[in-house]
Amino acid sequence: MTTTSQERRPGSWLLRTGLLALWGLFAGFPVYWMAVTAFKQPRDIYQGPYFIPFVDFTPTLRAWEYIAGPARDTVFHGLVNSLLFAAGSAFVAVVLGAFAAYGLARYPYKYGPYRNDDLSLLIVSQRIMPPIVAVIALFAMFRAAQLLDTRVGMLIAYTWFDLPLTVFLLTDFMRRIPVELEQAAALDGYGKFAQIWKVVLPLAMPGLAAAYLLSFFFSWNDFILALMLTFRDAVTLPIVITNLSAQMEPRWWLISAIGLLAMVPPIVAVSLLDRFIERRVLHAPRGDE
Numbered sequence: 001m002t003t004t005s006q007e008r009r010p011g012s013w014l015l016r017t018g019l020l021a022l023w024g025l026f027a028g029f030p031v032y033w034m035a036v037t038a039f040k041q042p043r044d045i046y047q048g049p050y051f052i053p054f055v056d057f058t059p060t061l062r063a064w065e066y067i068a069g070p071a072r073d074t075v076f077h078g079l080v081n082s083l084l085f086a087a088g089s090a091f092v093a094v095v096l097g098a099f100a101a102y103g104l105a106r107y108p109y110k111y112g113p114y115r116n117d118d119l120s121l122l123i124v125s126q127r128i129m130p131p132i133v134a135v136i137a138l139f140a141m142f143r144a145a146q147l148l149d150t151r152v153g154m155l156i157a158y159t160w161f162d163l164p165l166t167v168f169l170l171t172d173f174m175r176r177i178p179v180e181l182e183q184a185a186a187l188d189g190y191g192k193f194a195q196i197w198k199v200v201l202p203l204a205m206p207g208l209a210a211a212y213l214l215s216f217f218f219s220w221n222d223f224i225l226a227l228m229l230t231f232r233d234a235v236t237l238p239i240v241i242t243n244l245s246a247q248m249e250p251r252w253w254l255i256s257a258i259g260l261l262a263m264v265p266p267i268v269a270v271s272l273l274d275r276f277i278e279r280r281v282l283h284a285p286r287g288d289e
Contacts, residue, residue, distance in 0.1 A: 031263075037256035038063050045252050063257035075258060078240035082220060083265060084151060085236060089158030090215035094208055096159075097166030098174075102196060104167070105174035120171055127164035135228045142229055149231045157225050162215035169214070173207035174200070209273045216269055220262075237262050 036052075037045065039059035050056035067075050100123075103109075104116050114122070138157060139148070147153030181203070182195045190198065201208070226236040237258070244255050 034256045034259050037252055038260055040253050042251075042253065063251075063253040066254055067257055067261070071254070074240060075237075075261070078235055078237040079261070081151065081154070081234055082237040082262075085154050085158050086216045086219040086265070088155050089162055089219050090212050092155070092159045093162035093166045093215045094170075094212045097163055097170050097211065098201065098204065098208060099196075100163075100167045101170035101174050102200065104171045106179070120168060123164050124168040125164075127161075127168070131161065131222075131224050135224060138225075139228055148229060149234050151234050153229060154226070154234050154236075157229055158219040158222065161222065161225065162218055165218075166211045166215055169211050170204070170207055173204055177203050213269060213273055217266060220266060 036050075039053060039061070040048075040050070040057060041060050041062065044050050044057040048056070053059045104120055109116050109119060111119070138160075142148045142153050142157075145153075147156065177200055181199050185195045185199045221238070222236070223238045223242070226234075226239050227242075230236070230239065241255055241258050241262070244251055244258070
């Protein structure tokens with residue numbers, strides 16, 4: 001059996017490698033195509049397809065010059081708004097979600113037939129619901145509160161959008177932190193808030209970072225809330241890109257260039273937090289240890 005398994009290993013390795021290569025090609029080709037399109041002339045797009053720069057076509061900086069010139073204010077405005085809404089709402093959602101998750105993890109609740117697990121399911125069900133279901137109600141409430149097309153209104157909307165999933169994710173993580181650590185801190189004279197701030201939250205940092213990244217990505221990629229709740233002052237980068245593609249003749253080279261620009265903040269966020277998450281999650285406390 002050992003010999004047979006050893007004989008099968010090369011074939012199994014080739015199969016895994018082939019499947020991974022196929023998946024990598026499938027996942028990476030759209031990004032590559034967007035990257036080369038950002039450096040094409042209009043004629044290279046409509047007369048193509050041309051795949052290889054300097055071989056099939058001569059790269060140009062036409063799209064990037066337009067972004068740095070006539071479209072600079074529009075693109076920069078959408079980029080700043082997207083960064084503000086994604087980073088700000090993710091931070092608020094993680095702060096509020098951490099305390100809500102701690103309460104669900106540490107204290108038993110009973111509201112009629114509902115217990116802690118039922119409340120957790122009720123909370124996350126708000127995130128399972130498509131945003132389009134609630135966006136009309138949000139529009140009416142924001143109009144009455146004069147929050148339409150405002151940065152404050154969009155921060156509130158995205159916090160509402162991110163909070164349920166944040167609470168759901170962090171509740172399980174809080175349960176894995178041994179309660180004995182808090183009891184030991186209480187014996188040392190720490191109050192409840194100090195126990196949370198100095199004991200629980202440092203141990204929960206990997207979960208907080210992961211929840212922050214997910215909230216950041218969801219807000220950064222959102223389209224429907226920005227489409228319905230903004231018009232000019234609070235428009236985000238996806239709306240800017242959509243406005244370019246809604247013309248009679250979409251400028252694909254410009255859309256691709258802005259799309260590449262939109263990929264930079266998430267990549268930077270992952271690069272900054274990835275090592276931290278990996279290092280801390282591997283040593284995260286478990287309640288059964």
